[in-house]
Amino acid sequence: MRMLFVASALPSHFFAMAPFAWAAHAAGHDVRVATQPQLCPAVAACGLATVGVGRPMDFAGDYRRGRAADPKDLFVRIAADMADDLVAMARHWRPDVVVWEPTSFAGPVAAAAAGAPCWRFLWGPDIVGRGGSGRERMPDGVRELFTRHGCSADQVPAWLTIDPCPPSVQVPTSAPWRHVRYVPHSTAARVPxxxxxxxxxxxxxxxxxxxxxxxxxxxxxxxxxxxxxxxxxxxxxxxxxxxxxxxxxxxxxxxxxxxxxxxxxxxxxxxxxxxxxxxxxxxxxxxxxxxxxxxxxxxxxxxxxxxxxxxxxxxxxxxxxxxxxxxxxxxxxxxxxxxxxxxxxxxxxxxxxxxxxxxxxxxxxxxx
The missing domain is CATH 3.40.50.2000 (Glycogen Phosphorylase B;)
Structure with a gap:
């Protein structure tokens, strides 16, 4: 299978799903990781093929300077910037599945544009979707991205959520859901x-x-x-x-x-x-x-x-x-x-x- 992983803004968001990406690589699947250019070195340090999409952005600086009333607005802006390159890549490469972390809103847009199923991979308690599929909490700016790329957010099938949290820590849900064991991952390597x-x-x-x-x-x-x-x-x-x-x-x-x-x-x-x-x-x-x-x-x-x-x-x-x-x-x-x-x-x-x-x-x- 061709598996496209999508991450944005913070390396820790990708690190949560890096062991899953490595499991796919070790099983013989063709794995690519699409992320913002400034995160490519951190993701590449994980040993996986990495593609930069969109322009470099200073997420941490924008957050500290309060350039959005709601932090989710920053992720919508990132999605808008990533979407064109990511959709073009997905349509060309034709992944069999798109795996994305909850703030990489461009991920399901690219999956819909390429006709691929998508899996949402959590990094912890589901603060973005609050235990739902996530579609009902999708910001309007992301819905506009679906329309811009020839599909409707209302027509996107419910995605599967993959969750590394033990069930008792997670928000209760009735959405399509699978739990997975959390595997710690870090680029820190010095052990005294x-x-x-x-x-x-x-x-x-x-x-x-x-x-x-x-x-x-x-x-x-x-x-x-x-x-x-x-x-x-x-x-x-x-x-x-x-x-x-x-x-x-x-x-x-x-x-x-x-x-x-x-x-x-x-x-x-x-x-x-x-x-x-x-x-x-x-x-x-x-x-x-x-x-x-x-x-x-x-x-x-x-x-x-x-x-x-x-x-x-x-x-x-x-x-x-x-x-x-x-x-x-x-x-x-x-x-x-x-x-x-x-x-x-x-x-x-x-x-x-x-x-x-x-x-x-x-x-x-x-x-x-």
Whole structure:
């Protein structure tokens, strides 16, 4: 099969479906990833054939400067910019299926124009579709793109949603839906030898996420303040940062270790809790590791993810304005006291089919 994957704006949106794309590649399918030019290097680093569509855009800068009353408007603008190139590519290459992440609205437009089915691949709790097919929440600007390319949004068949969230974290749905096991993916590759050894003291991991810090600035989740609040309790605090963030961290208190450009999944092994910004990638990695989570949300969508997690008992959420030092310490102590809900959620996640297994089911050719 020819499989066209479509991603826009943020590398983390593609990273969620990268293992599924790799499963397709390993199974012998012809895989192409279409994305905005500025994201091509990050996607190409995953080892998959990548095609740039549309013009380079500074999504993070536009978001910080408030160039849209609703962030969805920025994704509509991106879709409008990507659509012409993407539709032309799809009509020429003729994919058998188009796989797109929820903010890549140009994906279903290209699928409709090329007469191909499409699969929507989530990265976490479905904040865009809210558990529906997604068609009923499609912005008017995207509907206009369907018309511009010779088809109607009202005539597009309901797409299949592929979901890496355990069912208890996800929004209830009756739409066409398949769950898949979440597989962490990151382009960070540096693993210090010291973090591979089992921790001698209870470990708390603190991470602010690379994608979100680029959108709202590091002041929205001050990792240094959180680390200092947790230091001195007799445990070990490991702070996961990018190299540039580590250089700006400031004085490192006793009991705190900075680790730069290391996959967070490596640090979570043996951790008793993780404190993070609420990004879906970090949240799902911690779910898979069975680690209780404290979400300090600074954006509405991250609060939505945190609330979905907290409803399972596997984590807690504090708003940025409520996260003083005492509240953070108290929340972490509560989480460390009972990891049972987090382990239960991990078991649920591991019951979902692997990307390779789900792909084989979805692409099986009926025999006579």
């Amino acid at each position: 030898r010291a973090v591979l050894a089992p921790p001698r003291r209870p470990r708390v991991v603190v991470t602010l996420g690379m994608s979100v810090s680029g959108l709202v600035g590091e002041q929205a989740f001050p990792a240094s303040r959180v680390a200092r609040a947790l230091a001195g309790d007799g445990g070990e605090v490991v702070v996961a940062l990018g190299a540039r963030q580590a250089a700006a961290f400031g004085e490192v208190p006793p009991g705190v270790r900075l680790v730069a450009d290391c996959p967070v999944t490596t640090l979570l092994a043996g951790a008793s809790a993780v404190v993070h910004h609420g990004g879906a990638g970090t949240m799902m990695s911690a779910v898979l590791a069975g680690v209780p989570q404290l979400v300090l949300s600074s954006m509405p969508d991250l609060g939505f993810y945190g609330d979905r997690l907290a409803a399972t008992g596997a984590g807690l959420r504090l708003g940025a304005d409520d996260a003083d030092d005492t509240a953070v310490r108290d929340a972490v102590n509560r989480l460390r006291a009972d990891a049972t809900p987090a382990l239960r959620l991990r078991a649920e996640a591991l019951r979902q089919p692997t990307p390779a297994r789900l792909l084989a089911e979805l692409t099986a050719v009926p025999t006579m």
